[in-house]
Amino acid sequence: MIMSTVGRGGEGDVGQRIRDEILVIQRNNHCKGGMMEEWHQKLHNNTSPDDVVICQALIDYIESDFDIGVYWKTLNENGITKERLLSYDRAIHSEPNFGRDNKDGLLRDLAHYMRTLKAVHSGADLESAIANCMGYKSEGQGFMVGVQINPIPGLPSEFPDLLRFVLEHVEDKNVEPLLEGLLEARQELRPLLFKPNARLKDLLFLDIALDSTVRTAVERGYEELNKARPEKLIYFITMVVENLALSSDDNEDLIYCLKGWNDAMNMLKNGSNSWALYAKSVLDRTRLALTNTAEWFQQVLQPSAEYLGSLLGVDQWAIDIFTEEIIRAGSAASLSSLLNRLDPILRKTANLGSWQVISSFEVVGYVSVVKELLAVQNKSYEKPTILVAKSVKGEEEIPDGAVAVLTPDMPDVLSHVSVRARNSKVCFATCFDPEILADLEVYEGKLLCLKPTSTGILYNELKEIEILDASANKSEQDGSFPSLTLAKKKFSGRYAITSDEFTGEMVGAKSRNIAHMKGKIPSWIGVPTSVAIPFGVFEKVLSESANKVVAKKLQNLKRKLEEGDFSALREIRETVLELQAPEQLVQELKSTLKSSGMPWPGDEGELRWEQAWTAIKKVWASKWNERAYFSTRKVKLDHDYLCMAVLVQEIINADYAFVIHTTNPSSGDSEEIYAEVVKGLGETLVGAYPGRALSFVCKKKDLTSPQVLGYPSKPIGLFIRKSIIFRSDSNGEDLEGYAGAGLYDSVPMDEEEKVVLDYTSDPLLVDGNFQHSVLSNIARAGSAIEELYGSPQDIEGVVKDGKIYVVQTRPQM
Template sequence: MSNSIGHNLFHRSLLHPTGVDHRTKPNYSGIPASTLFKSASVNQAAVPTHRTLPSSSFYGRSLKARRSKVSVGASHPVAVTPQAVLAMEPPSELAGKFKVDDNTELQVFVSNAPTASVTIVNIQITYSSDSLILHWGGIRDRTEKWVLPARCPDGTKNYKNRALRTLFSQAGSSSVLKLEIEDPNIQAIEFLIFDEAKNKWFKNSGQNFHVKLPTREKSTVPNVSVPEDLVQVQAYLRWERKGKQMYTPQQEKEEYEAARAELLEEVAKGSSIEDLRLKLNIKNDGTEIKEASRDVSVDETRKKITKGETHKKISEQANKKNNFSTERIQRKKRDLTQIVTTYSVDCTEQAIPVERKSAKPVELYAKAVEEQDGDTIINKKSFKLGDKEILVVVSKPGGKVKVNLVTDLEESTIIHWALAKKPKEWSVPPTTVLPPDSVTQEESAQTQLTKSSAELPYQVQTFQIEIEDDSFVGMPFVLLSKGNWIKNKGSDFYVEFASAPKQVQKDVGDGRGTAKTTLNRIAELEEEAQKSFMHRFNIASDLMDQAKEAGILGVAAIFVWMRFMATRQLIWNKNYNVKPREISQAQDRLTDLLQDIYTSYPQYREFLRLIMSTVGRGGEGDVGQRIRDEILVIQRNNDCKGGMMEEWHQKLHNNTSPDDVVICQALIDYINCDFDLGVYWRTLNDNGITKERLLSYDRAIHSEPNFRRDQKDGLLRDLGSYMRTLKAVHSGADLESAVANCMGYRAEGQGFMVGVQINPVSGLPSGFPELLQFVLQHVEDRNVEALLEGLLEARQELRPSLVKANSRLKDVLFLDIALDSAVRTAIERGYEELNNAGPEKIMYFITLVVENLALSSDNNEDLIYCLKGWNHALNMCNSRSSNWALYAKSILDRTRLALAGKAEWYQQIFQPSAEYLGSLLGVDQWAVNIFTEEVIRGGSAAALSSLLNRLDPVLRKTANLGSWQVISPVEAVGYVVVVEELLTVQNKTYDRPTILVAKRVKGEEEIPDGTVAVLTPDMPDVLSHVSVRARNGKVCFATCFDPNILDNLKASEGKLLRLKPTSADVVYSEIKEDELESYSSTSSTDVSTASLKLVKKEFKGKYAISSDDFTGQMVTFYLLY
């Protein structure tokens, strides 16, 4: 917790500086160690004034004690902080001597102060630097985390609540530091030493330095017990001042017992139970102390506690009970117009001024070659050499192979080359091919490159040969310049004498409707991005400025690229090793940039959320480093250092990726299912990881897991913990990981493995942690209604934090994205719950999903109107209003239109970019074709559409609208044929009367000859081509809204059915073959020839009437609004 939190906890006057030379520094939770029970006095922790300097033989003659003086504020309580003085009062013992390297020695001396209340630790290292830092903490138990002593030298900084950092003082050629350890429970200190200027760490053979402290008498605690209600109050106050973190059950227990120990220590110092009760229920020295999360004084908080408002929570926490019962939360009533967002978006690429780059010399020479050889060029290959380049152009004019090599290397260069009859082999070239002054060797030749004429405006070196023998397939070569061999990343250069293999690609078109400049730049950089996620994320960061200036299409271009990556359409890692912390740092950089754009460009927010969902959260270096360190700990602790675990370990060290989350889950499932390899492969395959993909990694995974049964418990524990580390980097939309990042968590260090502490996000609403706890407790519930309410309430509570600038905004965004994703998952799991549900429940679920979609969408005004309509329809249904079904049907149709509009918008923005970039990058055509469709399916719009389809038949039946919309009401008899699309059979001729059941009818198709009826779940316009043709051709044409009826019709394929449509229904029945002939013979005589007589209606003097007043003698329009 940063020191700034102290301003939320204390009145500013309490923080005024004091003038005491020797002070006790407040602890880093923001509340001084002593202020909970009594004010510190000047006499507290008095330090002896007479000090003995250590021997100058070690410290050096220039040693001086540092003192810090500040002005006095006499009316305020005094805080006391020890100085980093270099004196050693009592005799000390050598507690540790370490040989750090050949020239550096470290010694640690410890002693107990005369008062026996403080242990003094002097650290001396034969290394001098003004930027030398002690990175340290205390150890209460060897297996525990570092604790941060409240008493520490002046100038000490809290490093991420995981360690303290104190600057050494220089003493000649050495550096020295003194610590005073007051806490009697600290048994040892552990530390590393860091030279910040040189970025150099000093370790103890790769481990922490560990120094045991001498035991000293602890305060004798009387044989009394502290009342539980006081322990609960103290535990609550500790929880408050630590930022209301979400503790594990073990941490809850530790905190509870720590609170008890603090109170017992006060008793040991002479306080009575009544004193404690009084101190926990009055103001602290007259100073108002504010809670970290809201403007309520501690006095008011304590009143609440004593009234039982928080007593129950603490009691339940102490007893490891849930803070929420299984009852549903109470949702707040809100003004829905407050979540309306409307932005004006320009869907054209914004002009970006681009600095015209002058052509490189190599490019100018190549252009001249291309103009000369023209269409005969068969290959062109470029090799980068830092800021220099080699370009080889291969042409075949007149049946001869012609090789032109050019480079802009400035130094005189020799090419060592050969010709190959098999790819990449070396064989000596024929003498007829050798340029002048070439020298042949056993399997190669050497030729001096020719420097270009001084008259040319550019200077290059060239090499040319012509080959008549067509048996050669390529040319390997290396270069020699200034005595150094120049190779292609350690290998030979090689150019083929044939057209370079190319993927068959769709014509890229002109890029209309896209940010073409941005997409072209992405395509240029893709080869570099393929090296690793670190490269890809850094390139994306570099492109974001260009993308945002290009407008909404530029941001869409980045999303399309990132989604191609996330769906494994692009190469993740290619011949490059990268540390996990480097990947997480690159992610961190990109997500920080996206966070800034989210704040500055609100019109891009919906698309920025989509980009973030493909990237993952990332994190500071330590978060990523744990991926690398923790797998080693798992292997060591569980004796699994070979086989599949070692192969996975090598992959993790080489290039970790989101695949590792799936692999970890597959291992957990495999172990949980009694080591069933079928389960292991099922988890991998269900998440898109095949055996071939495992083998494709730079560090391939060849083996299957093979664990012993005695390893089960340890592996499940450690892999479960490791999953959180992996998700913290790779899974931005994972709910548990996102909650932990916002609420704060600790991951302990172990040996060489770094620890991680994530602090809670500040400024979140009161009661929000409890709401998230409710969500996590119910996230796996089979009945999802209460969970959905909790998820939506959490999103509504979080919304104000999404529109405010915050250094941790991206964590809030990832939490909101995870909550959004959880709504979709819960709805899909809840379909079974709706199978036998009434319309009220289906409509209630629809209101929740419409609300969720509105919270995730920009320009959501129409969705808000739909939400209001659904709420009104639900009230009408609950009150049994006579027209509720008609009203609900009108809102359902409006919601469908809103969904269609959103789908069209996505199609307009994303699909052209997906097609253009997909063609440039050679993405599989099927992935390009369904790109936008899959984006829509990935959100809650698809779940909403499914719920609407469930409700539609119910409303039609209730409102007597039927399950059918009949477009052409003609009786028909025919054989049932089921087709996917009417379009696929429109040119076919059926030789017997046929009833087509078509899943898709677009409206522009022809009706096949021999067809007597077309039945479909689609809803083509009544004025569409196919509707007109059906009516004119006396073909039955109807839309069926009931999936059960459609399934029954499909099951009747091949059977002979009779259809009898009315204006709102179609009755069908199976008939026998002999009835077909009699039907055919009579159908022509049954056609009514009666003329249609129109009777003019008389105007009754009213333009609007109620439905009860309507009669058949009137003409009206029925309006639903």
């Protein structure tokens, strides 16, 4: 990576120099606006052989004593018309208009710049790197005709012919054969980069030159891709993804993306009706891979850039964009641009939703409609603000106080504004539906909550907060705040109970619902064996003499919390983990687990019991999670009255996990089930893991006809060996009108294994009969459980060897 910024001859990477030197020309010759700024934006976005002609036209224009006719003559003779200038992604609208005082400086700087442009677009750097590795000197005789003086040993025998082909086609307008040759050369070269070699540096510089030529070839091919059919775009994307995979050792995710693109191409060629839906999932996963790459670069490079930049007196704006410029000078930026071209085609073909979420954060703010983000980027908003910006190019800053940016434009995931949004935890999304944008504009000045989902962004006006505030003011005057109330739970004398003993005094609704289902739902739906540590056990353990010091410490920390020091929340959670287990708790839990047919962790050794005990304490400690604590404060719940039971279940090492809503939450259709499925355990579905699940709907009147809405793009699956999970089950989750579900933690005894997923070999995607069977059974299970409870349900479950298991259900909010 560092070598790519230096260059074999010490002159630096010419691709990056193109972006840097145009800024120098503008600054030295006082020509920052007009045509030069438009050309700068075009160069920054993607350079092409047209830039050599534009540079020559400017030189001819200046040498002719600023005759604009000469400028157009040079352009037109080389096939560049006014329409072509306007067709670029960053169009050139203006004509040059230079001051005569800068004539000599402009001619000098543009002549130097021409050498840089030709180095990229004539393959000069590549030729030099090849000649050095192969040991040839041209000396005017043509490449690889002169005497071979010191070739690198171990190069494949076919390598010279392959490299000769690359150089012969490096300036072709049809770049497909060139790209194939470049990738084949990199594949041949790659094994040599992992072997000891006295001239490894020369091999690395050759690989860098090949990679750089891939980028410039793709940029040259942009024009023909403007109106290209999807198969051509997918073909280019597969090549750039492969090039990125060849540039990285940690490339498993990219390799699975590449396999996905090849599958999408085959589906398209075979006339599959779902090719676009499948290709969209691969595109989303590829975007995630790009995002992860960008974040990795940011973590590795940016701290050093900021440290050195501050010592060297570099302008802050330059420090801020340092890592972004490094990333965007490489092939990742080319891939991002290609994905943006294909995305609207896939959306239209697959009749997909209205949103592309670039940075996914749930936020609350006041709506402000602006014409362009650029016009407000230096503004500072006093209140949290949701910006509906009609224009976002990608280079802008996000203004202070903005919590979201919604736009019809679609900047790259690697653009400055996208990187800033993710780093600043700002919600950032593209909306493709003009009606939705028009509806958002109606909320100007109103308070909205934005919630990203697997299908887009849900938004609603928070009128209830205004009512809450008004009620709070009233309560201060007359004490009549209509708060939600909890009945304080007491220790029952039992440390552990079986599912037959689950009552409202002992456990929460999560546990009771599991017990209620046993024997009442069809036998083909499995329900895991469960026991519980009931309400009041935490308080009982805290009162033990062995925990006297911990109790005192918690008392002092709670006092800090009451005084408004919210840093005490983290300290409380850490202090709870210091609790010692009473011997009676250990014995009762052991007896209860064994009598229920569940494994006792202590049988595997003391360390395993300590893992289980730590997991139990983490569930109790989650009562003091920030989000949970502030949620109870908002609705005036007495936090001391919130009690935590612990539902203990044996983990099913799932092939898949699912969540069912028995009323479609997007449409409100009570006759339609909506469900999402992920590979592995359900934490990637209900937790903050990036990517989308497989989603489908199914009509209740025809549970054998599920309809897939979207294929999965989550790159990570979680798997675990035979183990136990400890689920939070608080009395606060049961209150009507209070969305308490999901506020508290469920903790497995063992750490899950993270696996990079390969969907191209997953039977849920490649085996139609298996997919139909699993999705139909999930829908049938949802319908049966809704029928049992008589109301819409939010159900979580897993699939193991084709069998459905339900691990919890609750009323659908």
